[in-house]
Amino acid sequence: MPARSTMEHNLQDTISLLSCTPAALNALLRDLPETWTLRNEGENTWSAFDVVGHLIHAERTSWLPRVKIVLQFHQTRTFDAFDRWGHVRESQGKSLGQLLDEFARVRSENLSELRALNLRQKDFELRGRHPALGTATLSELLAAWAGHDLTHLHQISRIMAHQYREAVGPWSRYLGVLQCAGHGSP
Amino acid sequence: MPARSTMEHNLQDTISLLSCTPAALNALLRDLPETWTLRNEGENTWSAFDVVGHLIHAERTSWLPRVKIVLQFHQTRTFDAFDRWGHVRESQGKSLGQLLDEFARVRSENLSELRALNLRQKDFELRGRHPALGTATLSELLAAWAGHDLTHLHQISRIMAHQYREAVGPWSRYLGVLQCAGHGSP
Numbered sequence: 001m002p003a004r005s006t007m008e009h010n011l012q013d014t015i016s017l018l019s020c021t022p023a024a025l026n027a028l029l030r031d032l033p034e035t036w037t038l039r040n041e042g043e044n045t046w047s048a049f050d051v052v053g054h055l056i057h058a059e060r061t062s063w064l065p066r067v068k069i070v071l072q073f074h075q076t077r078t079f080d081a082f083d084r085w086g087h088v089r090e091s092q093g094k095s096l097g098q099l100l101d102e103f104a105r106v107r108s109e110n111l112s113e114l115r116a117l118n119l120r121q122k123d124f125e126l127r128g129r130h131p132a133l134g135t136a137t138l139s140e141l142l143a144a145w146a147g148h149d150l151t152h153l154h155q156i157s158r159i160m161a162h163q164y165r166e167a168v169g170p171w172s173r174y175l176g177v178l179q180c181a182g183h184g185s186p
Numbered sequence: 187m188p189a190r191s192t193m194e195h196n197l198q199d200t201i202s203l204l205s206c207t208p209a210a211l212n213a214l215l216r217d218l219p220e221t222w223t224l225r226n227e228g229e230n231t232w233s234a235f236d237v238v239g240h241l242i243h244a245e246r247t248s249w250l251p252r253v254k255i256v257l258q259f260h261q262t263r264t265f266d267a268f269d270r271w272g273h274v275r276e277s278q279g280k281s282l283g284q285l286l287d288e289f290a291r292v293r294s295e296n297l298s299e300l301r302a303l304n305l306r307q308k309d310f311e312l313r314g315r316h317p318a319l320g321t322a323t324l325s326e327l328l329a330a331w332a333g334h335d336l337t338h339l340h341q342i343s344r345i346m347a348h349q350y351r352e353a354v355g356p357w358s359r360y361l362g363v364l365q366c367a368g369h370g371s372p
Binding site: 006007008009010012013016017019020021023024025026027028029031032033035036039130133134136137139140141143144146147148150151153154155157158160161162163164165166167168169170171172173174175176177178180182 | 198221327337340346350357
């Protein structure tokens with residue numbers, strides 16, 4: 001095994017990242033024409049608009065609710081399965097600006113609630129039960145919440161770059177984002 | 187060949203995207219602890235700090251200067267080679283906040299200059315000569331400028347996710363960004 005060079009999970013680092021994502025997506029997406037934000041990568045893929053809807057849905061039904069299940073039930077209650085298409089109905093009829101506002105609000109509320117839990121070191125080792133991944137610690141769940149933001153920022157940059165795949169001509173060789181296959185994500 | 191489903195290059199769409207990137211990086215990175223922004227993906231790779239330095243260097247020495255070379259010399263003057271490590275010395279001793287300010291300023295100046303060129307449809311078909319990629323149109327160069335922003339946003343999200351590669355435990359399977367190999371980019 002190589003020496004550990006990556007970061008151990010740290011609650012303050014996780015909260016710092018989770019705090020920045022809504023403003024970053026807002027700055028990136030709010031003023032863009034829809035030609036950037038409503039296009040996807042092909043059938044059964046998501047647009048940037050869809051991704052923001054998904055982040056809201058995960059905020060409401062997945063990350064913080066699962067933190068609370070771990071704290072209350074440990075491994076005795078399996079997390080509810082997450083609906084990867086659950087955002088579709090909720091986003092219907094809304095503008096991207098509305099979704100960005102909603103994401104900022106629900107994230108801010110969730111982080112307030114997370115801080116109020118006053119998690120201690122011993123809590124981080126508590127285990128919960130994921131319906132597909134098996135048992136995992138609270139620390140891993142919190143780190144995954146932050147990693148999930150980064151996965152979707154990564155995805156949004158790839159979705160948008162895809163729109164210029166042909167337009168960039170010979171530069172496509174040099175633009176790493178155009179080589180990204182999506183990795184079975186979201 | 188499949189029907190074209192991606193966007194044709196459009197100057198306003200390109201400028202919209204180029205306008206948003208500095209604010210998006212600012213919102214994402216400025217308030218993060220250095221543990222997120224100064225770590226890289228291993229030897230000879232870049233941190234988020236390095237990437238912002240690179241974007242400034244490209245702004246000064248590559249994209250707009252090449253636009254002007256195409257307009258003035260067409261294919262008769264090959265673009266100057268770009269120094270992929272040219273940002274290192276320029277970034278030394280600066281804080282990430284200073285780099286983010288500098289990127290916002292130089293990008294804003296360059297977009298003012300780009301707008302003032304009053305490019306017309308016929309200009310977009312003009313060809314320039316890239317030292318490695320051969321000839322390319324002005325339209326392709328402008329689209330690549332936007333695609334380059336997205337490549338580096340994609341890279342920054344991957345660099346940061348890498349720091350939590352172990353911390354996320356079993357979720358690493360679900361986080362697409364952790365499967366991304368970097369694609370020989372930047």
